[in-house]
Amino acid sequence: MEGKSRAAQRREKKKAKALRQKQAPVASAAPPPPAAAVQPSKKRRRDPPAPASPGGDTPLAVHCVGLEAPVPGVRAPGALAADEALPSDAKAALALTWLVSPVSPEEFLADHWERRPLLVRRRGGAAGHWGGLLSAAAIKESLRLQRLVQGEDLTVTHFDGRARADRHVNGKRFTPRDLEEALDQGSSVRLLCPQKHHDGVWSLLSLLEEAFGCMVGANAYLTPSASQGFAPHYDDIDAFICQLEGRKRWRVYGYPESQGPLPRYPSADLGGEDLPRELLDTVLEPGDLLFLPRGFVHQAETVSTAPSLHLTVSAGQNNAWADLLELMLPQALAAAAADPATADLRRSLPSDYLDFMGAAHSDRGDEEDPRRAVFRAAIQRHLHRVVDEATDIQ
Missing domain, CATH: 2.60.120.650 (Cupin)
Known part of the structure; x- marks a missing residue:
């Protein structure tokens, strides 16, 4: 894996793990243990x-x-x-x-x-x-x-x-x-x-x-x-x-x-x-x-x-998962965009994307304009890369 980014190495490891799991026999889940009975105090x-x-x-x-x-x-x-x-x-x-x-x-x-x-x-x-x-x-x-x-x-x-x-x-x-x-x-x-x-x-x-x-x-x-x-x-x-x-x-x-x-x-x-x-x-x-x-x-x-x-x-104030992700994701995006192996994140947006995306086209379905589905798939692909980077933040 020499020369590959850490995010790319992790993606290859995940694919290999998923393949091994797919080939392994599926074990039945054990039943959950019974909940302990709570004995109320006499008072x-x-x-x-x-x-x-x-x-x-x-x-x-x-x-x-x-x-x-x-x-x-x-x-x-x-x-x-x-x-x-x-x-x-x-x-x-x-x-x-x-x-x-x-x-x-x-x-x-x-x-x-x-x-x-x-x-x-x-x-x-x-x-x-x-x-x-x-x-x-x-x-x-x-x-x-x-x-x-x-x-x-x-x-x-x-x-x-x-x-x-x-x-x-x-x-x-x-x-x-x-x-x-x-x-x-x-x-x-x-x-x-x-x-x-x-x-x-x-x-x-x-x-x-x-x-x-x-x-x-x-x-x-x-x-x-x-x-x-x-x-x-x-x-x-x-x-x-x-x-x-x-x-x-x-x-x-x-x-x-x-x-x-x-x-x-x-x-x-x-x-x-x-x-x-x-x-x-x-x-x-x-x-x-x-x-x-x-x-x-x-x-x-x-x-x-x-x-x-x-x-x-x-x-509990400002202590939710949303608060943590709000701090992590900007850092993860910056790290992913700086990775030499993620040039796609640094490429320009399609010159015509405003012709089919945005509020002006929110009533249009992907079936009506296939470019919308392609654009959404690109967003999901880039987000996966950012999430991979976020999981590596200490």
Whole structure:
């Protein structure tokens, strides 16, 4: 194969392998192993799931689990981070266990991650599950120390039922008095990157990043009584909503049929006919967890007399196959086009291709003009070469 490009060598190897496979006898596939039965804890309560989404391939049911006592052996992220005897991967697994308990990490990843919402109601002795993570008192202390800057560390928004308006002043320090005035006026305060100022949140995010293999972020939302900070919308993140203080009503809908699951970008404000079928209408209380895969439409409003505080832990943003290919393919195209053996990629386009390709000819079939089929075949041939090069990128 001396003198041939790496892409050409790989193509010849693939042809030889395909020929050997064609000549070899076909073996029957072994039956899949039986799925392990999940034994629910005696202290868990399961609500019946919502009906399947009409016309969808996957049921859009919300899995609800109840818990009235702490799960033995589950450790908070702060204690895990401080344990020098544990390897980092063990800490990461235990942090995910703490986040979604009593659901096991295996059950969560198989049944909920990128699939369907999960609601964990923690009552009684389990209601203090989020203790030490973040509190309104800790936020006010950060304000007293003049650590938070509007637009950089937090935003202030007001939603009047029709539209959302920003009410913060970029670059200005946010004081405890500013917080009181914002809440009195019915505005919501969103803390951006609370892990910068609160160690409990930082410990959780750092461990979850290893568990999920991607960047994990967080926002905290302080919302006054009888108010709503945002219009219905969907996000481009997988969201773990941890209710820390107060009570908040959450309404969760499916994803819009025009969008489909796992969107790459967040939506604009939605409402009216834009809302898909409602899947869940519930009130979160301290200790509760609501997990929403990206793409599920939702809205929330405070129903307690005191302000509501919840932390949203976000994962999965810009971490899809599409994002990876978006980075790889331009590099692969440049490498393939520079290969001395791929002169075809550097040849000029046919001088008449605009006579049969493009939007002006989109209503014409290949049978009507055979040049279209030839042109498409050339595109596919060149794309195969680029893909071959992409698989060789380290």
